[in-house]
Every structure is written in C-alpha cells, then in structure tokens.
Amino acid sequence: MTPTRRAVLFTGAATASAALLPLPSPAAAASGSPAGPGALPAATPPLASYWYPDSLPSGEPGEGITWRSLREWRAEGDADLAFNASTVPLAPRFTPAPVNTTARTGQARIQSLVSFGPTAGNPSQGSPTADYYALTHWAYLDELVFWGGSAGEGLILAPNAPVVDAAHRHGVRVLGNIFLPPVVYGGQLRWTRDLVRKDADGHCPLAERLVAVAAAYGFDGWFVNAETEGGDAALGADMLGFLTELKKLASARGQRVTWYDAMTVNGAVSWQGALNNRNEAFFEKADDMFVDFRWSPSSLASSAQLADRLERDRYALWAGVDVESSGWNHSVNWDAIVPATAPHVTSLGFYRPEWTRNHLPQGHTPADFHAADDRFWIGRSLDPAHPDTTDGWRAPALSVADRSTVSSLPFATTFNTGHGLRWYEEGRVTSETPWNHLGLQDRLPSRRWVVRTEGTRPQVAFDFEDAWRGGNSVLVSGALTAPVTLDLYATRLPLRGGAVVDLTYRDESGAAVGVELAVATVEPAAGAAPPYTYLPVRPRHHGRAGGGWRTVTVRLPGRSGTVHALGVRLSAADGTPVAWRLGALAVRQADRPERRPAPPTGLRVTAASEDALRLAWRPARGQVRQYTLHRVLPDGTRRFLGGTCQSAFHVAGPRPVEGERTARFEVRTVGEVYTASSPAHVRHTW
Structure with missing residues (x-):
C-alpha cells in the first residue's frame, strides 16, 4: 500500500491511559461487600490491546500510549483480557437463493480492512457517543481485518x-x-526480525504467542502485512518459515492467516498487484492473500490462473479496492474482478470502507451514517432485489449473494444496530446518554431494504428517535397506495412441534395500518419473491405494551417443515401516509416456554477510582445473549449503565447522589429471547 493511504494511522495517540492492573481475587471484594477507593486498584478504562513484536522504540511513549512487548504477554497477566475476550462463537451461515439474478453464489467473497478507532485509546466496550462505524452489512462479508498500527504506538492489534x-x-x-x-x-x-526470530530449537516463539492471543481473545487469526523495506533473501526465508509455523499452529486452533502482497521471497518489499513467482510461496503457506491495489485486469487474470495451477481456490485472492478517500466515487474496473457476464475472477478486498462515516459532515446523525452505508453496500437503488445496473459503483449486493445465520430456534431480534442516541427498554427511555457497543448488535436483516409493492414505495430505515429495546427501531413511512411487503429475514428455521412469532410494533400515524406476518416455507427461485403466506396480526391478542407499543403473538401453520423467509405486509386505506415502527421479532417453540436465564454470580467490585469502577462476575449458566447493568438510586429508580457480552464491565462517572452513602449496582443475564434473570447485586461505599 502506498504511503499516502496510510497517513491517517499515524496522526498521534488517544488520551486514555491503559496501565496494566492485576485483578484482585473474589475474596478481595466479595459479592455484596462495600469497597472504598483506597482498598482497590484504580479503575482505569479497559482498552483494546496492541504490541510490538519484542523490542520497543527508543525514548518514551506519547501521552495515552503504553508500549508493550508481545514476547512478554501472558494471558494470566493481562488485566484487560476479561473486557476484551469475545464470548460469541462463530455462527454457522447458509446462502439462501439470491435476492436478485446478478448476485453469485460460490464465487467472489469480500474481505474488509476496517479501522474502528485509534491504535492507542480504543475502548474495549464501547463509548458514550452514537458517532461510530456501526457496520451492519455483515451478510456480504466473509472476513474482517481489525486494521491499525503505527510505529509510535504498536504494530500488532487484537x-x-x-x-x-x-x-x-x-x-x-x-x-x-x-x-x-x-x-x-x-x-x-529490527521489528520484522523480532517477529520471525527462531529459538534454540528452531521454532518461532512469536508464532505460538500470536495463536495464543487469538485463542484467549476469541478471534479468528491474523493478517500479516510486512512492508518495512531493506530486507534480504535470508530475511525472506525467515519470514517464510515464520508464516509456515504460524499457519500450522493457527490451523490446529481453527484460526486463519492472510498474507498481504508486499514482501517478496527475496526479502524486499515490492508490491506486485498479482500472485506470481515472487510471492506465491507465501500464498501457499497462508489461507489467502490480499492483492495490492496495483493490480490490472491482466495481472488478476494471471493470478487466478496461477492459483488454479497451484490447486488453490482463486477466490482466496482478495483484489484490493482502496475506498478510504472517495468511497463509492472511486473508479474501479469491476469487470476485472466481478464481471457481469462471466465467472468472477477473484474475490474482493475493501480497504477502509468506514469512509461511509468518515466523509460525513460534523453533526451527522446515526441515520445519516446508515443511509451512506446502505448506498455503499446496496447501491444507488437502495433495494437489493432491484439493483441499479447502470450505477458506476458496483455495490456488493449486485455481485455477491448475501448470507444468513438465522437457522435455529429460538431466534429474536430488536433490530439493534449497536449504537443509539439513548437507550430504551420495553419502549421506555432508561438512559439519555448516546452510546455505541457493537457487541449488543442484533442479527440484522440481510436484505435491506427489499420492499415489494405495486404502489408507491415507502421509505424504510433504521430510526433512532424511538425503540422498543436498544437504540433504534425499523421505521416504515410514507403513503401506502397499495399493500407493501417488507422482506425481513432469509431463514432456515425448523417448525418441529410448531412455532409462534412475537411481533412488537407501534403505529404512530393513527392510520389504522393493517398488519400481516409474511411467512414462506418454500425456497424461492433466484431473484423471485418468496412464496409468502400472509397471517393476520390481530391487535386484540396483544401482550404488555409501553409507550404505544404492542406485542402480538402469531402461531405459524404446521408442525413440521422449515421457514425460509419472514417479513411483514402493511396496508392502509386510500393511500394514507403512515409511520409504522417495528421494534422486535421473536420466533420460538410454541410448546416450550422460555425460562428466565440464570443470574450471574460472584458479582464484585475489582477496582475503584473516584469516578470509575470495574465490576466482574462469573458467567451465568445456560444460554446467554448479553448482560445489562443498572444502578439503583435511593428512590428505587433503575438507571441503565450499559450492556456487554463479557463478564466484566467498566462503569465510568458514578457519583453519589444526595444522602447516598453506598451505591447499589445490578447485573442481569439476558436470554436469547430477551427474558431477563433476577439481578445480582453489589454495593460500593463512596
């Protein structure tokens, strides 16, 4: 990659410090016992981890930067590991029939290199702002690289x-x-040499350490990008040996390795823009390779042919497309990668698609971001079922079939995108603080937004002005001049023993919107509408509601078979303008009531400062979607503090209220269909 494309990574450090602190044992702050700031370590904010391979730079780190050596890392000494370790397993996914006739299955895939924040000072568990790259179009992605690193902060990012x-x-x-x-x-x-150095037994210690980090943190492998010039053939051979060992160890743990087209086998850095005899040895030792932006139609064609001769998948080559500076305005020879009338040549690698957020003006809203992100991933038509083939930007939805993970019961979603202007619980605001936390994001509709109607197409979008739970809902607005079917999920949900759907919605227009649940139990042909059956949603059968929301339960027909698609059909008399919100959807076994999940145990304060706390607990037994944390005020009011999938949480800014000597905190387990456990409690003495 050329230097100009890197500049944004080297503009300095963030302001937060990440001192390494040992976690006290449960006995040091037992559940329910008061603990003052003097009895515990300081509650520094947990941050994403980064390292140098071994030796550190000369001098002193800048403000907010902590220099660390990967060679010295051990899981047991990592004070922020509990905050940084993923708990959600990689979900199996399937490819439904493509929603249009241009998208392909089994051909090009997509990798994205994304910088979600700075190298130093990147919060482990979200932050109090809605302005965040809340990626939601996962259905088109195969692999994501957590991009970043700089010479002044650290080179290896978890x-x-x-x-x-x-x-x-x-x-x-x-x-x-x-x-x-x-x-x-x-x-x-020297940092390259540190990375590939062998021990007395001929092994590469840092290869083992990298695999251990990925296993402890719960992610899926490493992107290796060696671009430091000055190497020789000996260093090239050492790098090949390191990559060989890394791949072997990674494969044994179910991890993957991607090689970036920079260093060649002679140790020099020479971006090829192709798979050829100068880098094929590295490709053969890795799972796949990101081909530098210097590619041409002929170099990609020859790369694919060489992969074929090597008996490797040509779609293990990611042809780089740099969208950091101009996004969908970037000129790309799409027919060299994903031709419209021939098999795809290679896969596609996007460099920095977070341009969809970064290019927006100051003061933009979450809705502004999602509108831009939809334009990037779906294309100018904003409807993947009706792609605009004249658009100069060949959006992923035009070429690559979407995939889904909605294949088992129970399944529930509140359409939460992972950020918001405030936090809602059952239709009521429980926090006015803007927030982001991608770990709280739901499985989202993969085909946004497919709207089927013979009349005027209404607007459909994630809306952040009201929600049933989380930070947003789905808003359908505009005149309904004919019935409108909104595709929601491509699914593989079994109907064994029967199932029901709980639908939570709100009609703000007073237009008496007719609502039907759309259910397809047969897979459609590619590009065809699902063969829906429409089931009436009868308001008189609604459950508890808040703020005008209602929850209606609809029984699905039959006690066997598979649900292949879910949606809703809306209608209004005389083309009346509507404002209709969808807040939640759940599919569950009709004869198997969802039990409340078990609460967490061992809740304790592990670190405390005047304006921050660290809490930890033992994970709850059984299926856990996430945990929610509240503070209970002296008058009994519960104030939402945050949520997480981890079993540790950093509380920033708690202050005593008048007359309060001890603060009371609650943690609840949230199950798959959003049933909550009884709370675990802990008190903290000011």
Missing part, C-alpha cells in the same frame, strides 16, 4: 470484543493485524 461479537453473530471471521510499516512511517527492520 480486535476488541464488541467487533468480534457482532461479526461472529453474523458468521463473519475477524482477524487481528500485524503491520510492519514502511520506513517513511517509522518502520524499523
């Missing part, structure tokens, strides 16, 4: 837990990043 949890929920692998920067950006060849 993805933080929210990113991994959200990706895994959608079946997407996440790789950590190993970035050995060009000399012009401070790269030093």
Whole structure:
C-alpha cells in the first residue's frame, strides 16, 4: 500500500491511559461487600490491546500510549483480557437463493480492512457517543481485518470484543493485524526480525504467542502485512518459515492467516498487484492473500490462473479496492474482478470502507451514517432485489449473494444496530446518554431494504428517535397506495412441534395500518419473491405494551417443515401516509416456554477510582445473549449503565447522589429471547 493511504494511522495517540492492573481475587471484594477507593486498584478504562513484536522504540511513549512487548504477554497477566475476550462463537451461515439474478453464489467473497478507532485509546466496550462505524452489512462479508498500527504506538492489534461479537453473530471471521510499516512511517527492520526470530530449537516463539492471543481473545487469526523495506533473501526465508509455523499452529486452533502482497521471497518489499513467482510461496503457506491495489485486469487474470495451477481456490485472492478517500466515487474496473457476464475472477478486498462515516459532515446523525452505508453496500437503488445496473459503483449486493445465520430456534431480534442516541427498554427511555457497543448488535436483516409493492414505495430505515429495546427501531413511512411487503429475514428455521412469532410494533400515524406476518416455507427461485403466506396480526391478542407499543403473538401453520423467509405486509386505506415502527421479532417453540436465564454470580467490585469502577462476575449458566447493568438510586429508580457480552464491565462517572452513602449496582443475564434473570447485586461505599 502506498504511503499516502496510510497517513491517517499515524496522526498521534488517544488520551486514555491503559496501565496494566492485576485483578484482585473474589475474596478481595466479595459479592455484596462495600469497597472504598483506597482498598482497590484504580479503575482505569479497559482498552483494546496492541504490541510490538519484542523490542520497543527508543525514548518514551506519547501521552495515552503504553508500549508493550508481545514476547512478554501472558494471558494470566493481562488485566484487560476479561473486557476484551469475545464470548460469541462463530455462527454457522447458509446462502439462501439470491435476492436478485446478478448476485453469485460460490464465487467472489469480500474481505474488509476496517479501522474502528485509534491504535492507542480504543475502548474495549464501547463509548458514550452514537458517532461510530456501526457496520451492519455483515451478510456480504466473509472476513474482517481489525486494521491499525503505527510505529509510535504498536504494530500488532487484537480486535476488541464488541467487533468480534457482532461479526461472529453474523458468521463473519475477524482477524487481528500485524503491520510492519514502511520506513517513511517509522518502520524499523529490527521489528520484522523480532517477529520471525527462531529459538534454540528452531521454532518461532512469536508464532505460538500470536495463536495464543487469538485463542484467549476469541478471534479468528491474523493478517500479516510486512512492508518495512531493506530486507534480504535470508530475511525472506525467515519470514517464510515464520508464516509456515504460524499457519500450522493457527490451523490446529481453527484460526486463519492472510498474507498481504508486499514482501517478496527475496526479502524486499515490492508490491506486485498479482500472485506470481515472487510471492506465491507465501500464498501457499497462508489461507489467502490480499492483492495490492496495483493490480490490472491482466495481472488478476494471471493470478487466478496461477492459483488454479497451484490447486488453490482463486477466490482466496482478495483484489484490493482502496475506498478510504472517495468511497463509492472511486473508479474501479469491476469487470476485472466481478464481471457481469462471466465467472468472477477473484474475490474482493475493501480497504477502509468506514469512509461511509468518515466523509460525513460534523453533526451527522446515526441515520445519516446508515443511509451512506446502505448506498455503499446496496447501491444507488437502495433495494437489493432491484439493483441499479447502470450505477458506476458496483455495490456488493449486485455481485455477491448475501448470507444468513438465522437457522435455529429460538431466534429474536430488536433490530439493534449497536449504537443509539439513548437507550430504551420495553419502549421506555432508561438512559439519555448516546452510546455505541457493537457487541449488543442484533442479527440484522440481510436484505435491506427489499420492499415489494405495486404502489408507491415507502421509505424504510433504521430510526433512532424511538425503540422498543436498544437504540433504534425499523421505521416504515410514507403513503401506502397499495399493500407493501417488507422482506425481513432469509431463514432456515425448523417448525418441529410448531412455532409462534412475537411481533412488537407501534403505529404512530393513527392510520389504522393493517398488519400481516409474511411467512414462506418454500425456497424461492433466484431473484423471485418468496412464496409468502400472509397471517393476520390481530391487535386484540396483544401482550404488555409501553409507550404505544404492542406485542402480538402469531402461531405459524404446521408442525413440521422449515421457514425460509419472514417479513411483514402493511396496508392502509386510500393511500394514507403512515409511520409504522417495528421494534422486535421473536420466533420460538410454541410448546416450550422460555425460562428466565440464570443470574450471574460472584458479582464484585475489582477496582475503584473516584469516578470509575470495574465490576466482574462469573458467567451465568445456560444460554446467554448479553448482560445489562443498572444502578439503583435511593428512590428505587433503575438507571441503565450499559450492556456487554463479557463478564466484566467498566462503569465510568458514578457519583453519589444526595444522602447516598453506598451505591447499589445490578447485573442481569439476558436470554436469547430477551427474558431477563433476577439481578445480582453489589454495593460500593463512596
């Protein structure tokens, strides 16, 4: 990659410090016992981890930067590991019949290199702002690289837990990043030598350490990007040996390795823009390779042919497309990668698609971001069932079939995108603080937004002005001049023993919107509408409600078979304008009531400062979607503090209220269909 594309990574450090603190034993702060700041370590904010391979730079780190050696890392000494380790397993995914006739199955896949935050000072568990790259179009991604690193901060990045949890929920692998920067950006060849150094037994200790980090943190492998110039054939051979050992150890743990097209077998850095005899040895030792942006139609064609001769999958080559500076305005020779009238040549690698957020003006809203992100992934038509083939930006939805993980019961979603302007619980605001935390993101509709109607197409979008739970709902607005069917989920949900769907919605327009549940039990042909059966949603059978929301239960027909698609059909008399919100959807076994999950145990304060606490607990037994944390005020009011999939949480900014000597905190387990456990309690003395 050329230096100009890197500049954003080297602009300095964040302001937060990440001192390593030992976690006290449960006996040091037993559940329910008061603990003052003087009795515990300081509650520093947990941050995403980053390292140098071994030797550190000369001098002193900048403000907010902690220099660490990967060679010295041990899981038992990692004070932030409980905050950073993913708990969501990689979900199996399937490929439904494509929603259009242009998208292919079994051909090109997509890898994205994304910088979610700075190298130093990147929070482990979200932050109090809605302005975040809340990626939601996971259905088109195969692999995500947690991009970053700089010579002044650290070169090896472990993805933080929210990113991994959200990706895994959608079946997407996440790789950590190993970035050995060009000399012009401070790269030093000694760091490359540190990485590949062998011990007395001829092994590469850092290969083992990298695999141990990925296993402890719960992510899926490493992206190896060696771009520091000045190497020779001996270093090239050492790098090949290191990659061979890394791949062997990684494969044994179910991890993957991607090689970046930079260093060649003679040790020099020479970006090829192709798979050829100067880098094929590295490709053969890795799972796949990111082909540098210097590719041409002929070099990609020859790369694919060489992969065929090597008996490797040509779609294990990611043809790089740099969208960091211009996004969908970037000119790309799409027919060289994903031709419209011939088999795809290679796969596709996006560099920095978070442009969809970064290019927006100051003061943009979450809705502004999602509109831009939809434009990037879906294309100008904003409807993957009706792609605009004249659009110069050939969006992923036009070429690559979407995938889904909705294949088992129970399944539930509140359409939470992982950020919001406030937090809602059962239709009521329980926190006015803006927030982001991708780990709280639900499995989201993969085909946004497919709207089927013979009349005027209403607007459909994630909306952040009201929600049933989390930070947003789905808003359908506009005149309904004919019935409108909104595709929601491609599924493989079994109907064994019968099932029901709980639908939570709100009609704000007073238009008496007719609502039907759309259910397809047969797979459609590619590009065809699902063969829906429409089941009436009868308001008189609604459950508890808040703020005008209602929950209606609809029994699915039959006691066997498979649900292949779910949606809703809306209608209104005389083309009346509507504003209709969908807040939640759950599919569960009719004869198997969902039990409340078990509460967490051993809740304790593990660190305390005047304005922060660290809490930890033992994970609850059984199926856990996430945990929610509340503070109970002296008048009994519960104030939402946050949620997490981990068993540790950093509480920032707690202050005593008038007359309060001890603060009371609660943690609840949240199950798959959003049933909550009884609370675990802990008190903290001011």
